[in-house]
Amino acid sequence: MSDTKRLIKENNEKRKLLSDDNLKLYEDFLIYIRTDLRVAEHEGEELLMELLDHMLEAQHEGRPAKDLFGEDPKAYADEIIEGLPSEKKREAIPFITTILCNLLGWGAINVGLVYLVLSQFVEVKDSISLSSLVTIFLPIIVTTALGVKVIFALIRSTLFQEKKSSKKAYWKAGLYGSGSFAVILLIAWLIPDFGPSVQIVWWIALIVGLVLILSGKFIQRQFNTH
Numbered sequence: 001m002s003d004t005k006r007l008i009k010e011n012n013e014k015r016k017l018l019s020d021d022n023l024k025l026y027e028d029f030l031i032y033i034r035t036d037l038r039v040a041e042h043e044g045e046e047l048l049m050e051l052l053d054h055m056l057e058a059q060h061e062g063r064p065a066k067d068l069f070g071e072d073p074k075a076y077a078d079e080i081i082e083g084l085p086s087e088k089k090r091e092a093i094p095f096i097t098t099i100l101c102n103l104l105g106w107g108a109i110n111v112g113l114v115y116l117v118l119s120q121f122v123e124v125k126d127s128i129s130l131s132s133l134v135t136i137f138l139p140i141i142v143t144t145a146l147g148v149k150v151i152f153a154l155i156r157s158t159l160f161q162e163k164k165s166s167k168k169a170y171w172k173a174g175l176y177g178s179g180s181f182a183v184i185l186l187i188a189w190l191i192p193d194f195g196p197s198v199q200i201v202w203w204i205a206l207i208v209g210l211v212l213i214l215s216g217k218f219i220q221r222q223f224n225t226h
Contacts, residue, residue: 003042004041004042004045007042007045007046007048007049008045010049011030011045011048011049011052014049014052014053014056015027015030015052017056017059018052018055018056018059018065019059021064021065022055022059022064022065025055025065025066025069025073025160026051026052026055026065028073028159028160029048029051029073029077030048031155031156031159032074032077032156032159032160033047033048033077033081034048035152035155035156036081036152036156037095037148037149037152038081038084039081039084043084047080047081047084054068055068072160073160074159074160077160094219094222095148096144096145096148097216097219098216098219098220099144099148099216100140100141100144100145100216101212101213101215101216101219102212102213102216103140103144104137104140104209104212105208105209105210105211105212105213105215105216106209106213107140107209108205108206108208108209108212109205109206109209109210109213110209111200111205111209112202112203112204112205112206112209113202113206115200115202115205116202119202126199126200126201127197127198127199127200128197128198128200129193129194129195129196129197129198130194130195130196130197130198131191131192131193131194131195132193133198135184135187135191136184139180139183139184139187140184143180143183143184147176147177147180150173150176151173151176154169154172154173155169157169
């Protein structure tokens, strides 16, 4: 078991010892740090374990955990994140690339499976124009890259508040997703076919999908983007 996974497992067990109020505050720290694209996973888990130990110690002494972080726990979280050495911070590009590889990989696998099944029953178009591919994949790449930051920002905006507005954030995230999908469909409908056609072979689509997913796993391990 890697050190990071060990920390996560230990964290899951130790935070059960927190009182209800302290647990709510700690879980805000946990989500806030884990959704910060600047923080590498291992260093983030080390920060979380250090926070958890401090909160458990304060709880054991009968002191409220809020006393540890002042009136603005969000500012405290930002301060400790900024205090990380630059080489300890995660770059957003590898993280987003990992998500894209997984998204496009599973998309290619689904295309391959759909073509395999449908071809057994009906005649299916076995080629797609280059313009259609570009029209589909470029907006997906852009909306995914932006979507990660948008959704994380929405989640983080609900933290460290007495009255949380999670439903509002979920609605906004849902609107972003559905709106992005609608834009992609509109672009695909408006742009006419041009350029050479690419033949779709179901087994090639499956292989491409597997290669993309494995590439995502490789990037995840190399850059610690879990």
